[in-house]
Amino acid sequence: MNVQARGLRKVYPGVVALGGADLEIPGGSILGLLGKNGAGKSTMIKVLAGVVAPDAGEILVDGAPIALGSPHDAAAQGFAFVHQELADVPNLTVAENVGLGLGYPTYPGGLVKRRALSRWAKEVLDRLEAPVDPGASLSSLSVAERRLVTIARGLAADARMFVLDEPTASLTDDEIEHLHKVLRSLRDQGVAIVYVSHRLDEVFAVTDRVTVMRDGHTVYSAATADMDKPQLIEEITGTAIAPEQRRRHVPADGADELLRVEGMSRPGVVEDVSFTLRKGELLGVAGLVGAGRTELMRLIFGADPATAGRVWLNGEELTIRSPRDAMAAGLALLPEDRKEQGGVLDFSVRKNITLTTMPRFRVARGVPMPNERRERATTRAFVERLKIKVANPEHPMRYLSGGNQQKAVLAKWLGSDADVFIFDEPTHGIDVEGKEEIYDLMTELAERGKGVIFISSEFTELVGACNRVLVMRDGRVVSQLEGSAITDAALVGLCYAHE
Amino acid sequence: MSDDVPSPALVLDKQPDVNADPGAPLIAGAGGNRAGTFTETASRYGLLAAFLITIVVFSVARPSTFPTGRNVESILTSAAPPMILALGLTVVLVMQDFDLSIGAMIGLASGAAMNFMAKNGIDWIPAVLLVLLIAVAAGAVNGYMVAFLGGSSFIITLAMGTVLTGIEFAMTNQDTVYSGFSSSFQDVASGELLGLSHQIWIAAIGAVFIWLLLDRSEIGRYMYAIGGNSEAARLSGVRVRVLRLMGFVIVAIGAAIVGLLLTAQSGSYAPNIGTSYLLPAFAAVFLGAAVFRPGEFNTAGTIVGVLFLGVIQTGLTMLDLATYMINLVQGGILVTAVLVSRLGQRRAG
Numbered sequence: 029m030n031v032q033a034r035g036l037r038k039v040y041p042g043v044v045a046l047g048g049a050d051l052e053i054p055g056g057s058i059l060g061l062l063g064k065n066g067a068g069k070s071t072m073i074k075v076l077a078g079v080v081a082p083d084a085g086e087i088l089v090d091g092a093p094i095a096l097g098s099p100h101d102a103a104a105q106g107f108a109f110v111h112q113e114l115a116d117v118p119n120l121t122v123a124e125n126v127g128l129g130l131g132y133p134t135y136p137g138g139l140v141k142r143r144a145l146s147r148w149a150k151e152v153l154d155r156l157e158a159p160v161d162p163g164a165s166l167s168s169l170s171v172a173e174r175r176l177v178t179i180a181r182g183l184a185a186d187a188r189m190f191v192l193d194e195p196t197a198s199l200t201d202d203e204i205e206h207l208h209k210v211l212r213s214l215r216d217q218g219v220a221i222v223y224v225s226h227r228l229d230e231v232f233a234v235t236d237r238v239t240v241m242r243d244g245h246t247v248y249s250a251a252t253a254d255m256d257k258p259q260l261i262e263e264i265t266g267t268a269i270a271p272e273q274r275r276r277h278v279p280a281d282g283a284d285e286l287l288r289v290e291g292m293s294r295p296g297v298v299e300d301v302s303f304t305l306r307k308g309e310l311l312g313v314a315g316l317v318g319a320g321r322t323e324l325m326r327l328i329f330g331a332d333p334a335t336a337g338r339v340w341l342n343g344e345e346l347t348i349r350s351p352r353d354a355m356a357a358g359l360a361l362l363p364e365d366r367k368e369q370g371g372v373l374d375f376s377v378r379k380n381i382t383l384t385t386m387p388r389f390r391v392a393r394g395v396p397m398p399n400e401r402r403e404r405a406t407t408r409a410f411v412e413r414l415k416i417k418v419a420n421p422e423h424p425m426r427y428l429s430g431g432n433q434q435k436a437v438l439a440k441w442l443g444s445d446a447d448v449f450i451f452d453e454p455t456h457g458i459d460v461e462g463k464e465e466i467y468d469l470m471t472e473l474a475e476r477g478k479g480v481i482f483i484s485s486e487f488t489e490l491v492g493a494c495n496r497v498l499v500m501r502d503g504r505v506v507s508q509l510e511g512s513a514i515t516d517a518a519l520v521g522l523c524y525a526h527e
Numbered sequence: 528m529s530d531d532v533p534s535p536a537l538v539l540d541k542q543p544d545v546n547a548d549p550g551a552p553l554i555a556g557a558g559g560n561r562a563g564t565f566t567e568t569a570s571r572y573g574l575l576a577a578f579l580i581t582i583v584v585f586s587v588a589r590p591s592t593f594p595t596g597r598n599v600e601s602i603l604t605s606a607a608p609p610m611i612l613a614l615g616l617t618v619v620l621v622m623q624d625f626d627l628s629i630g631a632m633i634g635l636a637s638g639a640a641m642n643f644m645a646k647n648g649i650d651w652i653p654a655v656l657l658v659l660l661i662a663v664a665a666g667a668v669n670g671y672m673v674a675f676l677g678g679s680s681f682i683i684t685l686a687m688g689t690v691l692t693g694i695e696f697a698m699t700n701q702d703t704v705y706s707g708f709s710s711s712f713q714d715v716a717s718g719e720l721l722g723l724s725h726q727i728w729i730a731a732i733g734a735v736f737i738w739l740l741l742d743r744s745e746i747g748r749y750m751y752a753i754g755g756n757s758e759a760a761r762l763s764g765v766r767v768r769v770l771r772l773m774g775f776v777i778v779a780i781g782a783a784i785v786g787l788l789l790t791a792q793s794g795s796y797a798p799n800i801g802t803s804y805l806l807p808a809f810a811a812v813f814l815g816a817a818v819f820r821p822g823e824f825n826t827a828g829t830i831v832g833v834l835f836l837g838v839i840q841t842g843l844t845m846l847d848l849a850t851y852m853i854n855l856v857q858g859g860i861l862v863t864a865v866l867v868s869r870l871g872q873r874r875a876g
Contacts, residue, residue, distance in 0.1 A: 352765070372755035396746065398743075
C-alpha cells in the first residue's frame with residue numbers, strides 16, 4: 029500500500045502547524061520522518077490518524093483519495109499507530125488488548141470466547157517473536173513489551189501502514205534491536221512503515237528513506253544510503269533560514285554567583301545535576317523532550333520532591349520544600365504547560381497577574397483584602413507594557429489567544445521581585461513577533477542583574493539569546509557550551525547523540 | 528512579601544495609574560467575541576427572576592397569608608439553619624471538594640451538646656465551645672485525609688459521616704432526650720433581637736463572614752484559584768493543602784452551629800437529625816452557582832439558592848397541595864431554574 033499526503037495545511041490560532049506539506053509513504057519500506065519539535069510531525073501523524081482534520085489537502089491510498097473523518101476511518105484504511113505515550117488499557121489482559129476494538133470472538137449471546145481470543149493473540153504475537161503470555165495483565169509488562177502488544181494489535185487488524193512515534197523511548201539496546209528486526213520483517217511483507225525519531229543513529233540503522241519536516245513543510249526527502257549525518261542535521265535545523273543573530277547578553281566580568289545547584293537528583297528523572305548561575309546571566313538549557321530539563325527546574329523550585337541536592341542563592345543555602353518556599357527565597361518559575369500549570373483560565377487576566385503578589389494590593393497595611401482598583405492599575409500597566417491583546421482585563425483568561433495567555437502568565441512572575449527567573453519553553457506556540465518580545469524581556473531582566481534560566485527545544489533561540497548553554501540528556505547535564513561554541517549544529521549533535 | 532509599595536522586577540514604562548477609568552476597554556475590538564448582553568443577563572439573573580416570579584405567584588395565590596411580615600420572618604427563620612450549612616459548603620465546593628459528612632456533623636453536634644449539658648450538667652457556654660472544638664477536629668481530620676493524604680473527598684467524607692454518627696450514638700446511646708437544656712441555651716435559638724429571631728441574625732453574620740472571606744479576602748482569591756487550577760495555584764505559591772483543610776474546618780463549624788441551633792430550638796435531642804439537611808444544602812449551593820456569577824459557586828448565589836428553596840417549600844405548603852404535587856413542583860422548579868441559566872451560560876461560553 030502506498031500512502032500519499034498532498035498539500036496538507038493546518039492552522040491553529042497563531043501557529044501554522046502544517047503549511048501545505050506533502051508526504052510519500054511507499055509500501056514495503058521504512059520511512060524515517062524527522063524534524064525538530066514544532067516542525068509539524070505530530071500534526072501530520074494526527075491527520076493520518078484521523079484525529080485532526082486538515083484545513084486543506086488530501087490523503088491518497090494507492091492513488092485514490094480517501095476521507096479520514098475519525099480514528100475509526102483510519103483504522104478501516106489499515107492504518108495503525110504506535111504513539112509515544114502508551115495508549116493501551118493496562119487493566120486488561122494482553123489478548124484483550126490485542127483484540128480491542130476489532131471484535132472479540134464470541135459465543136452466540138455475546139460472551140467472549142476466551143480461549144479463541146488467546147489463540148488469536150498468541151498467533152499474532154508469535155509473528156512478532158514476542159515472548160508474551162496472552163493471558164498476562166498488560167500492566168505487568170515492560171514498556172517494550174507493551175509497544176509490541178500495540179504493534180500486534182495493528183497486525184491483528186491487518187494494518188498495511190504502521191506509524192511509530194518515538195517507539196524506542198525508554199527501551200534498552202536489545203529491545204530496540206528486536207523492535208527493528210520486527211519492523212524489517214513487516215517491511216518485507218509489503219507493509220508501509222513511518223518511523224518518527226529524534227535519534228539519528230537509529231534512523232540510519234533501520235530506515236530506507238528519510239523525509240525531513242521543517243516549519244510545517246516537508247523540505248527534504250532522500251534514500252537513507254545517500255546521506256550522511258551532518259547533512260541530515262543541516263536539513264533538520266535548516267541553517268539556511270536561521271534568523272539573524274541577536275545581540276547576546278553577556279554578564280559583566282566577575283559578576284557574583286547568584287544561584288548554585290549541587291547534586292540535584294530524583295532517580296530515573298534527574299541524576300546528580302550541578303550548575304551555577306551568575307548575576308545578569310541568561311543561561312540556556314537545551315535538550316530533547318524527556319531529557320529532564322523541566323523536571324530539574326521543578327525540583328529546584330520545590331514543585332516535586334528531590335531525593336538529594338542543595339541550592340544556594342546569593343551564597344545562602346535554601347531549604348525549599350514547596351513552590352511557596354522557593355518564591356519566598358526569590359525564585360520564579362514559568363511552567364512549561366500554561367494551560368495545566370501556568371494560569372487559572374477561568375480567572376480574569378487581572379486575577380491571574382496579581383495571584384503571586386496579592387499582599388501588595390491590600391486595602392490597608394495588615395488587612396489581607398485586595399484593593400481591586402490598585403490591582404486594575406497594575407494589570408493595565410502590564411497589559412500595555414507586554415502588549416497583551418485583551419479587550420478587557422476583567423474577561424477570563426480563557427478568551428485570550430495562546431500567545432497572550434503566555435504573556436499574562438509571564439506578567440504574573442514579572443511582577444514579583446524574584447532574583448532568579450526560570451522560563452520553561454516560554455515561546456512555545458507563540459508567533460515570531462511574540463517570541464522577539466519575550467527574548468527582549470529576558471534580556472532586560474538579565475540587564476537588571478537578575479539571573480535567567482531559559483529552557484527551549486528550539487535551539488536557534490538559545491543560540492541567539494544565551495552566552496552559556498547547558499545540554500541535558502537522560503537526566504544529566506552532558507555538556508556545557510559557551511560563547512561562539514554555541515551553534516545550532518553543536519546543540520543538535522549533543523542532544524541527539526545516543527550512546 | 529510585605530505590604531510595601533510594589534517593586535516589580537520589570538521596569539514599567541508608566542507607573543500604574545490608580546485613577547484611570549477601570550471600566551474602559553484597553554484595546555477596542557480586541558479579544559474574542561462575547562455573546563450578546565441578552566443571553567449574558569439571562570444567565571446571570573435568570574434564577575433571580577424565577578425567584579421573584581415565584582414570590583409573586585404565591586403572593587397572588589395566597590394574598591392574605593403569604594406576603595405578610597409574619598410569613599417572611601417565618602421563612603427567614605426556618606431558612607437560617609440551611610443557610611449556615613450551605614454557606615459553609617460553598618467554601619469547600621469553591622475548591623472543588625465535597626463534604627458529605629456535614630449531615631452527620633449536625634447530628635454529632637446535637638448529640639454532643641446533649642451529652643455535655645443534659646447528661647453531664649456542663650454549663651451551656653463551655654458546652655457549646657466544646658462542641659465547636661469537636662467540629663474543628665472533625666473538619667481537620669477530613670481536610671488532612673483529603674488535602675494532605677490525597678484521599679477522594681467524596682469517599683473520605685462519606686466514610687467520615689458514618690464515623691461521626693458512630694461517635695454521636697456512642698455519646699447518646701441513641702436515646703431521645705427532652706430535658707436538661709437550660710433556658711438560656713434554648714434562648715440562643717428561640718430568642719429575638721430587634722423583632723427578628725436570633726437564628727436570622729446568626730445566619731446573617733455567617734453570610735457576611737463567608738462573603739468577606741470568599742469575595743473580599745486574599746484567602747478567598749486563593750480558594751477560587753485552587754478551584755480553577757490547583758496546580759497553577761500551587762506553583763504560584765498558594766498554600767493549597769492548608770486552605771483546603773481550612774475549608775473542611777469551616778464547613779464542619781457551620782454544621783455544628785446548625786446542630787446546636789436545632790437542639791436549642793426544640794430543647795431536645797433526637798438521634799441523627801442532620802441527614803435531611805445534606806441534600807438541600809447541596810441543592811441550594813448548586814442553584815446559587817447558576818446566578819450572579821454563572822458556573823461559579825458564590826456567596827450571594829448560595830443565599831438566593833437557600834431562600835428560593837425556603838420560599839418554594841413554604842408557598843407550596845400554603846397552597847394545600849398534595850404531598851406528591853409538592854414533590855413534583857419543587858423538583859420541576861429546581862430543574863427548570865438551573866437549566867435556564869445553564870442554557871444562557873453555554874451560549875455565552
